[in-house]
Amino acid sequence: MTTTLFQGGRVLTLDQSDRQYHDGCVLVRDDRIAYVGPRADLPxxxxxxxxxxxxxxxMPGLVNGHTHLSMIFGRxxxxxxxxLDWLDQQLPMIGAFDGEAMYVAQMLGCLENLKNGNTSLVENLAAAHPDDTAMEDATFRALRDSGIRGTLARAFEGRNFLPDFMESxxxxxRRVTALAERWHGAEDDRLRLSFGPLLPWCMTEEMYRETRALADRLGLCLHMHVAxxxxxxRLIAKHLGxxxxxxxxxxxxxxxxxDVQVVAVSDVSPREVELLAESDTRVLLDPPTRLFWGTGFPAIHPFLDAGLTCGLATNGPAANCGQDLFESMKYACATAKTAKNDPQALGRYRALRMATSEGARAIGRGDQVGCLEAGLKADIITVDLEQAHLAPTxxxxxxxxxxxKGTxxxxxxxxxxxxIENRKALFVDESALMRQAEEIARRCIREAGVDVSL
Structure with a gap:
């Protein structure tokens, strides 16, 4: 048995009672939290x-509900x-990946997430299929080796897409079943698999129904971009006629x-919000990316008003050029307030829970992580409060x-x-990883014929 003690700081539990301790302790035995409370009462x-x-x-580690670490070379x-023009530029780079490129991209993405305090993430992987499940296996190896709590949400493209990415x-x-047998629940359930369509016009109604049936058979969640x-x-109406x-x-x-996680949801009608609420579908919001692309102002408050379980996300490092979930919390509050013209549209407590306990529920991890409570998994971060931009706290x-900030x-x-200890990674040589990523990224850019001046 191994024990670790966090001692002497302020403890923010984010548990049901929202307990805080100004001189607190968190005791960890092996992979579980054993004690949370005042230092004076520590066993x-x-x-x-x-x-x-x-x-x-x-405090609890943050939960990044949706990212694309495979796109990190396109930052x-x-x-x-x-x-969609941006996607046309990014996908050829991923199409040039071999197993080494995918592993290094994913490791670099995991490192960035961990250094920003994101202890859980969902990696939405769209990849070509040069060797059956080689890209997925490389991703899972990186999630395993980095130590992060990761779910690989494998994307499906059935039509109207790049030929090397499409599949029947x-x-x-066959591939999802094989991946589930190898990886779903691995590392004492630290690793999981989910799947779903990447883009809606890449699917027919039959593909949606068969994908749902497969998820039910395997007991996997669906994870997909929506509206x-x-x-x-407009494209859905065009391709479905x-x-x-x-x-x-x-x-x-x-x-x-x-068991369904819908991502982005910028253009939804009041009736669609009702359908999401009636079905208890989980919503993952990435407001920095919505504003970055100009794809629609993320109102946010309709989902909160409807009682939906909502998590927060960064989206991929090539989408908003970072993996800082603190930034997502701030943008979520700012956009919700502006959309509703109400400074209380999304308050700080709810935003913080969307990045921790509520976000964990949104991705199906609510019984494991998201707050500091005895018996839960020990996913814990420390934040340095003794800095000019945080004082007085x-x-x-x-x-x-x-x-x-994540830093x-x-x-x-x-x-x-x-x-990570005092911002130094203990699981990888950071400098060597970044040098390797730079070399491989430039190789993939050349092979894909991507014009980096654009």
């Missing part, structure tokens, strides 16, 4: 590793393009429910949501394993 127990949290905040390429329903079923812009709904919106299509084909929640994170633990 007398031997400690293998002591982390001095003086001047820091100890800074095309940031002023329209969404039969191939999807990211008005163009999405009838006037229907995406959430309505998902309702018709049985692809809504508490009169309201620690407001400081986290409105002033903090304020100092220590990161996942599953009881310390992965």
């Amino acid at each position: 007398d127990t031997p400690v293998d590793h002591l982390i001095d949290a003086t001047g820091k905040l100890v 800074t390429l095309g940031p002023e393009k329209l969404l 329903l039969e191939d999807q079923a 990211e812009s008005p163009e999405f709904n 009838r006037d229907i919106r995406q959430v309505e299509l998902l309702h018709e084909t049985g692809c809504l429910g508490p 009169l309201d620690v929640t407001a400081a986290l949501v409105y002033s903090a 304020d994170v100092r220590d990161v633990m996942v599953d009881g394993r310390l992965l």
Whole structure:
């Protein structure tokens, strides 16, 4: 048995009672939290590793509900393009990946997430199929080796897409089944698999229904982009030959429910919000990317008013050029307030829970992580409060949501394993990884024929 003690800092539990301790402790035994509370009440127990949290905040790790780490080599390429034009530039780079490129991209993305305090993430992977499931296996190896709590949400493209990325329903079923057998629940359930369509016009109604049936058979969640812009709904109507919106299509084909995660949802009608609420579908919001692309102002408050479970996301590092979930919290509050002309449309407490406990529920991890509570998995971060942009910290929640940055994170633990200590990665040589990523990115750009001047 290994024990670690976070001692001497302020503890923010985000549990049901929202308990805080100004001089608190968090004791970890193996991969679980054993004690959370005042230092004065700490049980007398031997400690293998002591982390001095003086001047820091100890809190749950953040939950990044949706990203595309495979696109990390495309960071800074095309940031002023329209969404679909940007995608046309990014996909050829991914199409040039081999297993080494995918592994390095994913490792770099995991490192960035962990250094920003994101202990859980959902990696939505769209990849070519040069060697059956080689790209997915490389991704899972990176999630495993980095130590992060990761779900690979495998994308499906059945038509109207790049030929190397498309597959039949039969191939999807065979590959997803094989991946589930190898990886779903691996590393004591630290790794999971989910899947779903990448873009709605890449699917027929039959593909939606068969994908849903496969998810039911394997007990996997569905994870998909939904109504990211008005163009999405126009293209759906064009390719399906009838006037229907995406959430309505998902309702018709049985692809809504508490095991379904819909991402972005910028262009939805009041009736579609009702359908999401009635089915208890989970919503993942990435407001920085919506504003970055100009694909639609993310109102946010309709989902909150409807009682939906909502999580927050960064989207991919090539989409908003970062993986800072503190930034997503701040943008979520700002956009919700502006959309409703109400400074209380989304408050700091709800935003923080959307990045932790509520976000964990949104991706199906609510029974494992999201708050500091005895018996839960030990996914813990520390935030340095002794900085000019956080002082004075009169309201620690407001400081986290409105002033903090991912670079304020100092220590990161996942599953009881310390992965980042005082901002230094313990699981990888950071400098070597970044050099390797630079070399491979330039190779993939050349092979894809991407014009980096655009």
